[in-house]
Amino acid sequence: MFRNRGIAFKLILFFLLSSGVIFSAVSGYNYWFSRKTIERNVEDNARSIVLSTINRIEAVIRSVQKVPENLACFMEHGSCDKEELLLLLRKVVENNSEIYGGAIAFEPRGFDGEPVAFAPYFYKSKGEILFSDLASESYQYFYWDWYQIPKELDRPDWSEPYYDEGGGNILMATYSVPFYKKGEKRLFRGVVTADLSLEWLQEVVASIRVLQTGYGFLVSKNGMFVTHPLKELIMNATLFGLAEREGDDNLRKIGRRMIRGESGFVSLKGAAFGKPCRMYYAPIPSCGWSLAVVFPEDELMADVSQLNRTVIILGIAGIALLVIAVVYIARSITRPLREMARATGAIATGNLDVELPRSRSGDETGELLDAFRYMKESLKDYIRKLTETIASKERIESELKIAHDIQMSILPKIFPPFPDRKEFDIYAIIEPAREVGGDFYDFFFIDEENLFFIIGDVSGKGIPASLFMAVAKTLIKATAMKGIAPGEILTEVNRELSQGNDSCMFATIFCGILNTRTGLVLYSNGGHNPPFLLGRNNEVTPLKMGKGVVVGAWEGLAYQTEQIRLKPGDGLYLYTDGVPEAINEQGEFFSAEQLRRKIGEFHGASIQEMTVGIMKEILSFSHGAPQSDDITMMMIRFIEKSKSLS
Incomplete structure (x- = not known):
């Protein structure tokens, strides 16, 4: 069926298909290259945002860590009475703006003159320095993680974020440094703590903006959400719990890498984040927490999609113009060819006097018409000569037959x-x-x-x-x-x-x-x-x-x-x-x-x-x-x- 189609149809189809294939290949490559470039740029941008935020947080955390470390060193090598100790602790909290509160929690009978427990605690509230004794019956600081973990690990440690009821009564994290009594035998005497209010940390992470709706969140070393735009997740959910609820194995694997202190740029396809997203995460070295930046893929590719739509519209318009041009050119070629085909049919029936179309141009079509006109005249002359030759040949053949008969006779x-x-x-x-x-x-x-x-x-x-x-x-x-x-x-x-x-x-x-x-x-x-x-x-x-x-x-x-x-x-x-x-x-x-x-x-x-x-x-x-x-x-x-x- 295709072979019986006209030249104009074949030309239009050929140009339409070939230009469509070329345009599709070019636009496809352009979309792919633009997408890869944007992904690479966004990954670099996200990495820069995360690392710069981590550096800000790390600077504060390290400055906070220095205070209890120095105070613990003083407790091991210096000596002071209760009045002097309370004054020292107050001055430490008052003079370090990053610290929300500080405590020196002793082991039972660990402080001279105190028969049982002794844990003075100073903290800030509405611009004032307040005092609280953590050695109350209701608080029982001996059983809190910020006291037990450094004691058992025999090293400083950041606690998991927690709400300190009976202490500062806010969401905080505590950096605890154990100190010891020097002598023939190294004896544990207690811990020096510095509390960091997470409200400041939440403000820092909340200030992260990527594209239009991208955001940052912070998880602890156990995967607990420390900061997140959704308030109901903070201190109430973990990455692993979210992955379990949504059945997202990929999120579970990402959570494992985050708490191991790894960094990476990953795709999130599950329902946990509402729609397909990209995420970059990196660890905070001092406390082992992990900071992540999330941004939706549709926003990531919005500019590329818009550009691709524009290219497609321009391409379709260009192909349409090309088809119009091809139709015009094809008709200028096929019109005289159709007229010549009709004339050829007449010539095939023996009518050599048929009128041929006039040549309107000097291109190949015009040359073909001239050649065809010359062929028609040559054919007329040839047929005339052929008729004469056939007549002469028939006469010779007749004579030869007579000669043959005479020879055989x-x-x-x-x-x-x-x-x-x-x-x-x-x-x-x-x-x-x-x-x-x-x-x-x-x-x-x-x-x-x-x-x-x-x-x-x-x-x-x-x-x-x-x-x-x-x-x-x-x-x-x-x-x-x-x-x-x-x-x-x-x-x-x-x-x-x-x-x-x-x-x-x-x-x-x-x-x-x-x-x-x-x-x-x-x-x-x-x-x-x-x-x-x-x-x-x-x-x-x-x-x-x-x-x-x-x-x-x-x-x-x-x-x-x-x-x-x-x-x-x-x-x-x-x-x-x-x-x-x-x-x-x-x-x-x-x-x-x-x-x-x-x-x-x-x-x-x-x-x-x-x-x-x-x-x-x-x-x-x-x-x-x-x-x-x-x-x-x-x-x-x-x-x-x-x-x-x-």
């Missing part, structure tokens, strides 16, 4: 030619390569007992050869009737033919005289193929004879007469060179040797069956291949001696 074609003569049998056949040819044969009695026979092949083909053949045959018959020997016959005929032979034509001739009473054959050869001698015992041998020269080429030549006596049943098989030179489609020749074998295969057959059968073999061998020479064969068989001899 001068050759004996009634067999048996002498039905009342039983001493011999003779048969001949000819297959011209053209309407008329140069091969000939003849036989006739020159007296009561002697039969003259001849076979010849004139050089060349066609009418000149047939005319030369007719002259040669007539001269030979007239000369043979003189009763002279075959060699003398060829000598006289050569003299006549060679005189005034400006065309340099010649003939190969074999002639002989059979004495039907004795079987004696006198023969002479003028450059012809030697005949085959057929014995009664199926012996097929070439006839022995001297080398003769073609007849009619040179004057003054003398031809020899030779003889052979045939026994009853013996025969002579004469042929022209068209027989061995018959060629098949593979370029192979029939050859004289193959002819000898075929003669032997027809042993016992009549001479007519043998001659016709061999002709069929030759035609079957050539299998329709055009022959370059006439094919002529003649056979004479001596049957019995004349009764008068006996």
